[in-house]
Amino acid sequence: MSPILEIRGLSKQFGGVTALVGVDLAITEGEILGVVGPNGSGKTTLFNVVTGVHKPSAGGVSFRGRDITGLAPHAISRAGIGYTFQQAMAFAGLSVLENVQIAGEHVRAGANANTPWPRPQALLDFVGLTTLAGEKAGVLPFGSLRLLGLALALATQPALLLLDEPAAGLNDRETTALVGLVRQLPGHGITVCVIDHDMKLMQMLCRRLAVLDFGSKIADGPTEVVLADPKVLEVYLGGDL
Amino acid sequence: MNNGAEPQGRHSTNSAVPALRSLLPVLVVLTLIALVPLLSPSNRFLSLAISAGINVIALYGLSVLFGQTGILSMGHAALVGVGAYTAAILARDFGIGFWLALPAAALTSAVFAMIVGIPSLRVGGHHFVIMTFAFGQLLAIVLTNGGDYTGAATGLDIVGPVTLFGADMGDLTRYYLMVVAFVAIAAVASWAIINSPYGRTLRAIRENEKLAASLGINVGGHKIGAFVVSGIFAGISGVLLANFLGHISPTQFASFPSIYLALMVMIGGARLIAGPLAGGILVAFLPEVLNLDPVQSRIVYGVCLIAVILLLPEGLIAGIVAAVRKVFVAKPNERQELEHSAVSKASEARR
Numbered sequence: 001m002s003p004i005l006e007i008r009g010l011s012k013q014f015g016g017v018t019a020l021v022g023v024d025l026a027i028t029e030g031e032i033l034g035v036v037g038p039n040g041s042g043k044t045t046l047f048n049v050v051t052g053v054h055k056p057s058a059g060g061v062s063f064r065g066r067d068i069t070g071l072a073p074h075a076i077s078r079a080g081i082g083y084t085f086q087q088a089m090a091f092a093g094l095s096v097l098e099n100v101q102i103a104g105e106h107v108r109a110g111a112n113a114n115t116p117w118p119r120p121q122a123l124l125d126f127v128g129l130t131t132l133a134g135e136k137a138g139v140l141p142f143g144s145l146r147l148l149g150l151a152l153a154l155a156t157q158p159a160l161l162l163l164d165e166p167a168a169g170l171n172d173r174e175t176t177a178l179v180g181l182v183r184q185l186p187g188h189g190i191t192v193c194v195i196d197h198d199m200k201l202m203q204m205l206c207r208r209l210a211v212l213d214f215g216s217k218i219a220d221g222p223t224e225v226v227l228a229d230p231k232v233l234e235v236y237l238g239g240d241l
Numbered sequence: 242m243n244n245g246a247e248p249q250g251r252h253s254t255n256s257a258v259p260a261l262r263s264l265l266p267v268l269v270v271l272t273l274i275a276l277v278p279l280l281s282p283s284n285r286f287l288s289l290a291i292s293a294g295i296n297v298i299a300l301y302g303l304s305v306l307f308g309q310t311g312i313l314s315m316g317h318a319a320l321v322g323v324g325a326y327t328a329a330i331l332a333r334d335f336g337i338g339f340w341l342a343l344p345a346a347a348l349t350s351a352v353f354a355m356i357v358g359i360p361s362l363r364v365g366g367h368h369f370v371i372m373t374f375a376f377g378q379l380l381a382i383v384l385t386n387g388g389d390y391t392g393a394a395t396g397l398d399i400v401g402p403v404t405l406f407g408a409d410m411g412d413l414t415r416y417y418l419m420v421v422a423f424v425a426i427a428a429v430a431s432w433a434i435i436n437s438p439y440g441r442t443l444r445a446i447r448e449n450e451k452l453a454a455s456l457g458i459n460v461g462g463h464k465i466g467a468f469v470v471s472g473i474f475a476g477i478s479g480v481l482l483a484n485f486l487g488h489i490s491p492t493q494f495a496s497f498p499s500i501y502l503a504l505m506v507m508i509g510g511a512r513l514i515a516g517p518l519a520g521g522i523l524v525a526f527l528p529e530v531l532n533l534d535p536v537q538s539r540i541v542y543g544v545c546l547i548a549v550i551l552l553l554p555e556g557l558i559a560g561i562v563a564a565v566r567k568v569f570v571a572k573p574n575e576r577q578e579l580e581h582s583a584v585s586k587a588s589e590a591r592r
Contacts, residue, residue, distance in 0.1 A: 051455070072454070072459075072461075073451075073454035073455060074453075074454045074455075074456075074457050074458055074459045074460065075459075077454070077455055077456060077457040078457040082455075083455055084455075085451070085452070085455070089449055089451070089452050090449075090452070091444075091445055091448040091449060091452065092448060092449075093444070093448055094441075094444070094445075094448070098441070102441060102442070102445050102456065103456045105438060105442070106442075106456055106457035106458050107457055152452070152455075152456060153455070155456070156455075156456055156457055
């Protein structure tokens, strides 16, 4: 199957610091791909370059065959790539329902018209926030705020969803609930790429892993193969693997 | 964030009625203000009120920019000046009168806002404040050195009567009534923007730019757009000012007047529809009521500004509304909110 997102030779330097070195990565339509690596390995830089926050020093990104390198964050979103942030966030002064309404107002028809949540209410049902619809987002407990963040990204009707540490700060029960939701997404035509260093979460979610270390990709393949790779074990030695 | 005092934010989704509730008091007050000439006020009062009203029109534009989008212009008087000079030059060179000057000046001020906004708003908030301030200074310099075309330091006279349906509006009371009508239009326009999906988009940008961009909102573009909208209000305010004073000069549109405009919108409260009206009237009449000379009044303004920023960050009107609610209204809502926050705190503590 052709890749939905193709990253070719992506490099990023901040002054003298090299954050990414010639990373090649293809995300296949319909999969849940995990990008792992220890802190400082370049995961978040990769996320920021793909979502348009940073421009790459070299290399490019194409989405469904279209070159999207260097597009602004809002243009990336409109092209059909949804994304959530490491820090859970929502518009604190607006109600949960209004948050989701706003999120759906700026989509371009056709990004992914097949998502089964045509209405904000349906989306709130999906993530389980219906009872909190009238509450200000600012008073939500942290776990609910994470779910709202997911709902906001889904409201943009993405074909590809990038999740940057989606379970950070969640307890085990909340993490399990989130995993249950994310697993359903490919069935709704949404390809998922999760960026995290939490191997337990990745093993639950992903059949395929790509591993970054010092800005380079050192492994890419089926989860069990990657986890048995001596290079990966070395990177995570003493870690939480 | 004290959004309890921001009804338009809370109700903007479906129901126009609660949103209308925020506009109604403003229209009632404006109606009362329009009846003031029946009390045969002094010319001094009318002049002061006209100046205040002209400022309030610009303030309603500033409230869209600052109150909704969260960006502050420190050179807003310069955009008023662009409108005023546009009116004066069009009248002098082409004999174009008041009513045609209005759309022309609105357009010119909007274009200037775009020229200033495009380079500065793409970068970030602090740059914008500095850029608008520099623009204000620059405009004053350009006007001062513009030779005969801008009248240099002396400025320009604007002649030609303002007429409405054949009636001469040059009379102080008539001009007063016309300005009140313009204020009402500005208030309604600002209210309509705030309560539209566009206004909600601007508030989303104010609350979280990064998140807004991730949802497909063109943050830079909308900020420039909001500045352009505020420029339209400023341009119209400038035409009214030029025709009221009959003479304009560069210093009227330099940094001090700009700071006053920012001050007025902060004192009144930028997010509430009553805020610009209250701020404009208060700042215009406070020195008069307290019988202060210009130096004293500057000191009082400074103290007021610090007090408002520290004590009433949402502005005076929001502060009064909150205080009245606290004292008079039984508050089942608030109690619920308190309970809720207690619950969420408890759930956080569990974690």
